[in-house]
Amino acid sequence: MQKFLLPVLVTASGWLGTQVVFGQSGKPLPLTDLSGFRQPVPANWSLASDLNADLSKPNTLTVKPGTGILVCQPSGKYGSQFNLLTAADHGDADIELDFMMAKGANSGIYLQGRYELQLLDSWGVATPKASDVGSIYERWDERRPEGQKGYEGHPARQNAGKAPGLWQHLRISFQAPRFDASGKKTENARFLRVELNGILIHDNVEVSGPTRGPLADDEKARGPLMFQGDHGAVAFRNITITPYDAARPRLSELSYSIYKGNFRTEPSFGGLAPESKGTSPILSAAVSRIPNDFVIRYTGTLHVDQEGDYTFNTATSGGSGRLTINNQPVGNWRENNSSGKVTLPKGDLPFELLYSKFADWAGPNLELAVTGPGIRRFLLTPAGTSQDESDPILVSAETNTLLRSFMDLPKTKNAQGRTYRVTHGISVGSPEQVHYTYDADNGAIVQVWRGMFLDATPMWENRGDGSSRPMGAVSYLGAKPQLTVARLASAQAPWPADTANSGFRPKGYALDNSDRPTFRYVVADAMVNDQIRVLPDGHGLQRELTVAQGGKSLYARLADAQTIEAMPNNTYLIDGKSYFIQLNDKTAKPVVRSSNGRQELIVPIADKLTYSILF
Known part of the structure; x- marks a missing residue:
């Protein structure tokens, strides 16, 4: 059954005054050396050219020597002396960066060294707390009663975090506290907007003072960006700070x-x-x-x-x-x-x-x-009243939920150069807050995400355009939807560009007792049952392809990406550490091959193939 919430979120108005947007690009913080940070740099911080996190080993990052990536590998000791501070101070600023967590790692970014945005391996968390990734950490007062020492924490709106070992993108729009000529504070600091992996998780949140573990307990108009360095292994790259300290027109x-x-x-x-x-x-x-x-x-x-x-x-x-x-x-x-x-x-x-x-x-x-x-x-004008708008039409997934709609893939273009539209999309939501969209025209999973389910406003508002949008942090699987299962003359034969001459015929889906679908189709004279289930820990999806009358030379294509990197335990990192593919069958014989400037991960399939998508 589909659940409709009217409304849960407020849609963005067409008026300029209701929008907080990120401004012009700032100056990247150089990571060719550590000169952009206060000296001496703590020994737990270094530079690398690449790194990986082991999903089976807590707090472990394996690094490749070089530059471009800032890495913290804590010694196991605790204290502020292990934190890293930028040499330059900031006031009002936009901060943009990529980060990667090790398994089980804990860290944080302190605006002006005082207001912490939490970084944590929150993989699989359904309801984030103030200590989870992207949340604004609590303030702390030892004089308060036990159980109340922490206060004023602000959990992220939803868990938009990814798995350890994957690059994540963070954007922060910060307004510094204001002071009068005598130095008295007249306005609190604010997180005007925070996006994690493209999802809004904070909107105009005021913080009345420094959060726990600050550089100092006082407040100032300017201060350094501080990276916590004594809690967990973490890495950063592409750090950009855009200051906003000029006089306004x-x-x-x-x-x-x-x-x-x-x-x-x-x-x-x-x-x-x-x-x-x-x-x-x-x-x-x-x-x-x-x-x-x-x-x-x-x-x-x-x-x-x-x-x-x-x-x-x-x-x-x-x-x-x-x-x-x-x-x-x-x-x-x-x-x-x-x-x-x-x-x-x-x-x-x-x-x-x-x-x-x-x-x-x-x-x-x-x-x-x-x-x-x-x-x-x-x-330059007073803020006006918002234009009349329809309430947003949001679909939750408190139970296993299916919604058919068009689905636009913003990173994919069709032959005419327009955004590619999946016309027979079936989005499947789960109470574990792990969701995916299935393309019934190709038997393919086109995107996966966790957090909130679907915004169906464009589908039903006024006359509607038939489409819906994911409300969580999306990982897109492949350049464009293509067959998952195909018959090839050899392991090096090109993958079919479309379903022509493939014998592909969709046969719908069957629901189990929990309303979870198993998709069915015929391709190359083989009958395929395509069962996709949420992993018990909420870490991703497990997919089981079962083939009847498959015969020889039948393959499944598990990934189509710019890069595919083999890892231990039958695991592959896809598209520059965007998501993982993990083969459950140790007898499978995967092939990573090049095709039209991209890479493909294909596996021969006889009767059954099981693998997981971790994100």
Whole structure:
């Protein structure tokens, strides 16, 4: 049975003021040496060119000498002297990096050395706590009663973490605490946005003070990024810090004129007399008392403190608009939303903004946002009210749940260069929060994820487009859906590009007593039962392919990737350590081969083949 939650999450509004986005790219922290960190660097930190984690050995990373990857291998002793601090301090900043945990490892990243975002091997955890990966760790007070010493921790919204030994991607948008001229704190620090493996896990979370184990118990406007080094083996790469410490552009001397009329194209104003005019301390649509069919023409001065490239986004509810700065048009005359990039000099620059409101189904509202060098995206207008939106239609998987829908694979393109759409997708959700999408046209698993199940809003909102979206951290399996089972002339024969001449015929699926499907199809005159089950520990999926009347030269293709790396215990690392394939049958004879610039993992199959997808 499908469960519908209306609503659980709030969808992103079309208004600029409701969105916190990551800004321009910052400066990568060099990892050719350790000069970017405070000296002396603790002995437990080093550089490597590659590394692997052993799924059977706790706290173990095997490293390859070189540079580019920062590695912590703790000595077993505890103390702040093992933590690693950047040489440069930061205030408001976006932090972006990849990290890898060893099995059972524990670590953390401290913004300004004081506010910890937890890193932990939380593989298989269904309901994260404040101590799990991606969570904001607790504050700590020894004076509080036992059981209450830890407080104000913020668990991640869902467990978007991956298995140890896999690279994970973290993005943090952080706002430092604010202080007045006397040094008194006026505003707490905030995690404006945190994404783990592409999934939003924190949104505008305030922290009232340093979390447990900080560099110092005080709070300051600036501080170093600190990597915890005394708890577990962990690695980092591609560390980028984008500071936001520049003065914001600001508007002044704003005047407006309001013209009545339905202007669907940009007016010239020649011979037009305004209905009203005046000055305003802010840029807002509220100066017009006419509900519809009007144009507001704002002029004024934009003060810019730093020369550079600036991006402006304009939202014009129920109409169109046009922005001009320093006599340069920024974007085009467009309905509802427009965006443009412009190079501006330092100084006071002429400013003009037009807002034409002509659609009566929307209320008037005007918003203007800007990003620039050292400036996080912010509004030059008061935040407006959100556009009318439908409640999100979210499908949970409190029991084993199936949903048929189209499924778009954003990293895959079709022959026309558009995003590839699986037209006969069946998404299968589980109460263990381990899910997958099956392509019934190819007998293939196209993606796997854990956490929340599906957002079906695009499928059913208004007329709908028939598609749904995973709500967890997705691992995509292969460049595009192709047959899992095929007959080859030899182990080096090319894999079929499609189902033509394969004899592929889907035969539906059968549900067991727990509503878990076993998919069935015929291919190359063989009958295949394709059973996919969640592993007991929630670490991934086990797949059992059973073949009747298979005959000779039948193969299963388990992976199609840029890279396939053989590991111990019949295990393979796929696509640059994105997920694992583990063969359960020790008698299987896998072949890793090259094909059109990619690699494939294929295995001969006679009557049965069992393997696991670990992610």
